[in-house]
Amino acid sequence: xxxxxxxxxxxxxxxxxxxxxxxxxxxxxxxxxxxxxxxxxxxxxxxxxxxxxxxxxxxxxxxxxxxxxxxxxxxxxxxxxxxxxxxxxxxxxxxxxxxxxxxxxxxxxxxxxxxxxxxxxxxxxxxxxxxxxxxxxxxxxxxxxxxxxxxxxxxxxxxxxxxxxxxxxxxxxxxxxxxxxxxxxxxxxxxxxxxxxxxxxxxxxxxxxxxxxxxxxxxxxxxxxxxxxxxxxxxxxxxxxxxxxxxxxxxxxxxxxxxxxxxxxxxxxxxxxxxxxxxxxxxxxxxxxxxxxxxxxxxxxxxxxxxxxxxxxxxx
Amino acid sequence: xxxxxxxxxxxxxxxxxxxxxxxxxxxxxxxxxxxxxxxxxxxxxxxxxxxxxxxxxxxxxxxxxxxxxxxxxxxxxxxxxxxxxxxxxxxxxxxxxxxxxxxxxxxxxxxxxxxxxxxxxxxxxxxxxxxxxxxxxxxxxxxxxxxxxxxxxxxxxxxxxxxxxxxxxxxxxxxxxxxxxxxxxxxxxxxxxxxxxxxxxxxxxxxxxxxxxxxxxxxxxxxxxxxxxxxxxxxxxxxxxxxxxxxxxxxxxxxxxxxxxxxxxxx
Numbered sequence: 300x301x302x303x304x305x306x307x308x309x310x311x312x313x314x315x316x317x318x319x320x321x322x323x324x325x326x327x328x329x330x331x332x333x334x335x336x337x338x339x340x341x342x343x344x345x346x347x348x349x350x351x352x353x354x355x356x357x358x359x360x361x362x363x364x365x366x367x368x369x370x371x372x373x374x375x376x377x378x379x380x381x382x383x384x385x386x387x388x389x390x391x392x393x394x395x396x397x398x399x400x401x402x403x404x405x406x407x408x409x410x411x412x413x414x415x416x417x418x419x420x421x422x423x424x425x426x427x428x429x430x431x432x433x434x435x436x437x438x439x440x441x442x443x444x445x446x447x448x449x450x451x452x453x454x455x456x457x458x459x460x461x462x463x464x465x466x467x468x469x470x471x472x473x474x475x476x477x478x479x480x481x482x483x484x485x486x487x488x489x490x491x492x493x494x495x496x497x498x499x500x501x502x503x504x505x506x507x508x509x510x511x512x513x514x515x516x517x518x519x520x521x522x523x524x525x526x527x528x529x530x531x532x533x534x535x536x537x538x539x540x541x542x543x544x545x546x547x548x549x550x551x552x553x554x555x556x557x558x559x560x561x562x563x564x565x566x567x568x569x570x571x572x573x574x575x576x577x578x579x580x581x582x583x584x585x586x587x588x589x590x591x592x593x594x595x596x597x598x599x600x601x602x603x604x605x606x607x608x609x610x611x612x613x614x615x
Numbered sequence: 616x617x618x619x620x621x622x623x624x625x626x627x628x629x630x631x632x633x634x635x636x637x638x639x640x641x642x643x644x645x646x647x648x649x650x651x652x653x654x655x656x657x658x659x660x661x662x663x664x665x666x667x668x669x670x671x672x673x674x675x676x677x678x679x680x681x682x683x684x685x686x687x688x689x690x691x692x693x694x695x696x697x698x699x700x701x702x703x704x705x706x707x708x709x710x711x712x713x714x715x716x717x718x719x720x721x722x723x724x725x726x727x728x729x730x731x732x733x734x735x736x737x738x739x740x741x742x743x744x745x746x747x748x749x750x751x752x753x754x755x756x757x758x759x760x761x762x763x764x765x766x767x768x769x770x771x772x773x774x775x776x777x778x779x780x781x782x783x784x785x786x787x788x789x790x791x792x793x794x795x796x797x798x799x800x801x802x803x804x805x806x807x808x809x810x811x812x813x814x815x816x817x818x819x820x821x822x823x824x825x826x827x828x829x830x831x832x833x834x835x836x837x838x839x840x841x842x843x844x845x846x847x848x849x850x851x852x853x854x855x856x857x858x859x860x861x862x863x864x865x866x867x868x869x870x871x872x873x874x875x876x877x878x879x880x881x882x
Contacts, residue, residue: 336685337647337650337681337682337685338647340621340625340626340627340647340873341651342622345619345622372847393718393719394719394720394721395681395684395719395720398719399677399681402677421718423718424718429718429719432713432716432718432719433719436705436759436760436761436762437674437675437676437702437703437705437710437761437762438675438676438677438680438710438714439676439677440676440759440760440820440821475721476717476721477717477718477721507717553721554721580650
């Protein structure tokens with residue numbers, strides 16, 4: 300597995316030099332965890348994978364990780380082996396399944412590693428306090444404030460845009476409980492959009508502070524949140540989308556979307572490839588195969604549809 | 616991917632159910648396995664809000680409580696679910712409620728009286744718990760950074776089960792407490808997080824190895840040993856080898872296996 304990853308990396312680095320000597324930087328997206336809610340180890344998800352959300356994005360030598368579900372444990376070991384000293388971790392929100400791999404992230408033990416963490420600001424607590432709360436007694440034996448790595452925390456403002464090496468990153472709020480952001484990563488004309496977790500077209504607003512004000516004001520917030528998703532996904536080369544529910548399973552108070560919502564946003568935003576993501580814990584491999592086959596006939600013109608698979612890599 | 620090398624024994628974090636005729640549902644530890652147990656229980660009285668369960672925690676590190684928010688019977692009104700453990704200065708009630716903080720957890724807070732099942736939380740002191748014909752004894756088997764860790768002994772007058780999922784034998788008091796729990800037990804479920812070779816370099820991290828589990832089983836005259844709390848990266852083959860190296864006719868040794876059922880024969 301490790302050697303294969305290195306081979307892929309080396310191959311793509313060679314391919315990135317084109318005839319006119321102009322350096323073309325690809326973005327490589329690797330799925331380390333694709334499952335929602337909690338990690339699953341049962342045979343029913345042996346192929347698509349049971350680790351909770353974690354995606355690695357590589358552009359040039361820059362390593363950006365999106366979310367710290369249990370998928371980050373294996374990624375962390377590889378980053379230590381390859382000697383990655385600078386790591387950027389974007390956290391969509393701090394629900395357990397998006398942070399519970401972080402205490403087991405091997406680079407935390409390395410004194411010459413710097414980890415930059417970013418998440419949409421929560422009005423009640425800083426990202427640092429939330430992650431320290433997870434990683435201390437009586438819950439965990441090795442406290443986050445005593446790890447060897449150098450940690451830098453950034454609480455992002457709504458709509459914040461900044462650069463990480465060659466990648467332009469943007470964070471916008473989505474319709475999900477607490478404070479949840481989606482991300483858009485762009486590099487040399489390629490775009491990766493990450494929209495997990497959200498209820499995009501549902502009747503309820505879920506985020507903290509979203510249900511205050513007049514009916515008109517709440518309606519404006521709803522429109523704003525839908526616009527946020529559209530802007531994050533616009534013309535994306537790969538759009539990862541919360542596809543937790545089947546249409547008949549949908550519950551409007553959970554804060555998750557349906558598979559058909561992924562197709563609708565994909566069409567509205569003109570995304571080129573759509574990846575179902577945040578699969579429900581009970582969703583079987585066979586079901587996902589059938590769902591991808593079924594929805595592939597409904598996807599908008601020219602677009603591809605996949606279900607995110609642990610271990611798979613997509614080169615943009 | 617679910618790593619094929621761990622498929623047989625499984626990688627869900629600790630949760631065991633103890634079934635005894637006529638008794639309420641009895642569960643020890645609330646790792647991820649608790650979610651799947653909860654789903655199985657929904658087919659019984661818990662699906663219609665008539666279930667009664669008692670859930671005992673060995674300690675409050677994530678791997679032993681992380682399944683609690685996903686234990687669906689807690690969300691169904693009418694069920695009665697009693698949680699027991701010891702969390703020292705922190706207090707069990709606060710620890711379990713902190714896990715439900717909305718910054719971390721989107722699940723409705725079933726500790727609120729208006730939501731879901733009737734949920735009670737007890738801080739275990741000194742007295743054993745009696746549930747019908749079952750006696751549940753417990754003892755503190757050391758602390759890690761101020762967090763207490765409990766071992767349990769469940770008996771019905773005929774058979775006894777000892778559950779010691781996380782322990783390090785750093786002093787005689789811990790050894791004595793564990794021996795009393797395991798004394799003459801029909802089945803001892805015991806921490807074997809480290810291999811015998813790994814343990815010397817991992818001292819002080821709060822776990823033990825198969826050789827120490829075997830020593831306790833022999834010293835306490837336990838009848839059968841189940842190694843437990845496997846390291847996340849221990850392969851099925853490595854677990855087979857750990858058990859085979861210790862197994863004997865006098866004291867059968869196996870590794871705990873997800874969805875494995877172990878019956879205690881009447882004596």
